[in-house]
Amino acid sequence: MILKSLTLQHFRQFYGTQKLTFGANEDGAVTVILGENGRGKTGIYRAIIFGLYGEQKLEQDSNDANVTLANTKALQADFEGVKKGVEAKVMIEFQHTGVNYVIERSLLSIMDESGNPVERVQKVTLTNLDSKEVYEDEMIVNDWMDNILDRRVKGYFFFDGERIERLTRASVEQRSEISSGIKNLLKIDHLVKARQVLVHLQKQTIKQLEKHSTGDYKKCLQEKVEIEDKLDAFARKKEDLLSYGSQQDHQLAKIEKDLTRYEGKMSEFDKRAEIEAQLEKEEQEAEYAFRRLQEFNSKLPYMLAKNTLYAVKSQIDAYLGAEIEDVSISIDLVENLLNDLTCICGDTFKKDSSQYQALQSLKKAAGYKLEKAEYFDLKANVMKLIGFLEDKENQLQHLLEQLEREQQEVEDLKVKLDSLNRKLKETKIDDLYRLNKEREEVYENRIKVKYQLQELEEQVHELHSAKEQNELALASLKVKSGVHKQLVEKQEELEKAIVAMDKLLQEFEKDVISELESLSTQNFKYLLDENGQRNIKSVQVEDDYSLEVLNVYNHPFLANISQGQRQVLSLSFITALAQVAGGNDTLEMPLFMDTPFGRLSDKHQNNLLDFIPNVCSQWVLLVTDREFSLTEQEQFINSGQVGKFYKLISEEASTTKIQEQTLEMVGGIV
Known part of the structure; x- marks a missing residue:
């Protein structure tokens, strides 16, 4: 898919009708959209997702977030006037496999008596501009769009600064993000549903076997059902813990942002952050030492x-x-x-x-x-x-x-951290005290989640051992029990089918992870500076879905790399996700990135600017003034990759104007 143009009508901050066209390979694959926070950079991507899929929320929106897509100025004017509602509309013109299309999607938004917006999707139309075919049935249009770009992998074409930062942290959320990405890339929904049906049939068959069985065989069958139920319960508990851990990570990031207001105390916060980073590194080193000791057990x-x-x-x-x-x-x-x-x-x-x-x-x-x-x-x-x-x-x-x-x-660092937390807790600034207390609670919650997940893994391991023993006992007792032969054969065939399907899923996941590791390593090597290339050998996805890097001696090295290198690692993995999702070396879908240059050195940034346009058909870059200084402008001008450049200008509350400019006009240069 190649985006050609986006037309907005009363959508988010964009009052009235506004249009932008996107750069393409022949004229420059990069489209730069410059705007301060809150001016509508993410709103443009939100319009793309709404237009293509009809989705009113993005992945980063919380479940309880009230997202209004219609322009609030237009809504207020309608509320104070005729009260007929406001039509918010998105029209996207794009090309796919040489065929030109335009998709138009609209929603009607109106304020209720309490002044709260109520919105519903009103109409969708997909037009083949070459054949003049028109589709207006929502299900047909959605199927078309899923065939062009599966909605399960659409999230790997948009990455904001928060998501990039999240992947650099060795956290529950990082592992959840990577696990979710891999499972979405597999695109095996129907296979997973088929497995669930087989498991359900197997449980029903076992219950029937129980009715026709007696003695030890019946007890073993009951034990088998109990083990399977416990494994299912543990799987749900794991998902709940991962979700809770993700919430805690988000909360911690929010608190850290609020704490930056207290500049006078920042030296102590920096010291705490330094100790926490060192503690994380030492815990990883201790874990590595413990694993080496475990490997010695066989001797x-x-x-x-x-x-x-x-x-x-x-x-x-x-x-x-x-x-x-x-x-x-x-x-x-x-x-x-x-x-x-x-x-x-x-x-x-x-x-x-x-x-x-x-x-x-x-x-x-x-x-x-x-x-x-x-x-x-x-x-x-x-x-x-x-x-x-x-x-x-x-x-x-x-x-x-x-x-x-x-x-x-590790113990010494924990003592230092506790001492510093007590010192910060004793401050007389109420808000700072409250934030610090909240931060400490969230930090402790994250540690609890980590240990609960470890305990859960141990319990699951024990259950799997019990399951193996149970299956051996069932195989031994089956011959003696004289139970209904047809039911036994049915149960055995279902078991074989489930095992075969699990093996297939594991092999498929293993192949995807291998491809991700290979591409991530390739991208990482390209983006690193010379020193990083000398010290770092490869990127790995661990069994728990965390990211790790190996040094030239094949030792875990993530704890030793700089913040800038961590961000480069994150961008390397993100790009690998998009490459695998796209299915080609050159992505046939625009890659959107919001504020990606946070902690990159000049060398890393130069490498990124050179790298991304060569692996994707289009790159839409959403940046702030701070990220797009004269240095970056010069880099983009020299690259010759910029096809379109826009600046988002706030004219009044709730309104943003899209102005096309040339790079030479930025900063007053004509």
Whole structure:
């Protein structure tokens, strides 16, 4: 899909009828829309989503948010006048696979007696401009649009600064965001519903089996149902926890924004943020040390054999005799020397000489070793094992000391954090005290969610173990029970179908994650500066859907990268999501980004400006004056990628004017 133009009528801040056209590849793929916060930058994207899909809310809107799409100035004028309502309209002209279309969608908005807007979608029309075909049935139009760009993945073509920032945090919300993105990219709604039907049929079949069963087999069937019910309950609880954790992350971001008003105390807030970041890093390091220690568990049983091996060595030494030296010379060689009465060096000797006696002793020792060769080999192997175990003991001691250091560092940082929180709590500024208290509560809630999720994962793991034991018991009892054969076969076939479907889903998800990791790494490498490229090897999506980066030694490195690098990581993953959703190296859908340059260095920003236009057919960039300084203007002019440039100008309350300009006009340059 290539956007050609957007026409707005009484939509959001845009009073009256206003139009903008979008840059395309032949004239420049980038459209820059400059405006301060509240001027309508996101409103333009909101108009795109409403026009294409009829959706009145964006993903970032809360469920209870009251979003009014009609222009409030027009609404107020209607309320004070004829009270017929206001028609808000969006018209989008676009091209898809070489065919030109225009979609027009409108809603009627009217204020009730209390002054609250009431809105409902009124009409939608999709017109094929080439064939002149017109579709006005909403279901048909929506099906058309889903075939052009599936609504499940539309969210991966718009990213605001908050969402970009969110992906840089190792939080419940980050994992939820990534998990949601991956599952939406899979587009397997029907497959998931089919699995749910199979599970339902299986439960019904098991209940029928219960009625025809007795004794231990019936108990095992009841246990199977209980385990499955618990797993379902835990899955719902996990979703609830993830949702609650997401709410807490949003609340924390809001409080942090409110706290910035208290500049006099900012040094202490900065210090707290620094300690929290360091604490997060140390907790990750401690977790890594603990995982390494866990990996050592498989070697612990062997280490118990060390004392036994020393006892075996002592027994072998006693048997061989300490006075017999371990010799490596051949007995045949010694016998030849005795027979020839000639030393290896060529000197001759007599039978009664000291040389002769020494060779006789050597012959005896060599003969003894040959006779006891198996014991000497056993002793050598025992010594190797002892050496191996002593080396592992040293490794274990090193790992234990490392874990102890990391855990102690975590505890020390927690003490510092508690002390600083108490200090901030004692402030006399009421609002600051309240915000600080709220922040502390939200921070604690986030920690609780983290640990509750960990406990839940452990319980799920235990249930899966119980499920395996239950299935083994059922398989054993099935033969003895003599239950209805048809029901057993039906239950078994349903079980096989569910297992096969789960495997299919897992493999599909694994493939999508692999593609995301590959593209994210490729994008990240491109966007990083030279120093980052030297230190960072790849991007990974962990089992819990968190993002991780590996350094050149394949060690987890996310805790060590800068804030700017974190934002580059986020943008790399976001772009990878869009690339996978688009299905092509060059995205056939405009990529919208709202204030993406927050903490980027000049080098990272230059790389981004060079990178995005090369991977998407259109880039619509929503920026503020602070982000679009003379430096950025010069970069865009030099790139030659800007096809259209607009400035959003506020003329009065609730009204914004879209003015097309050239980059040379920005900042008074004509």
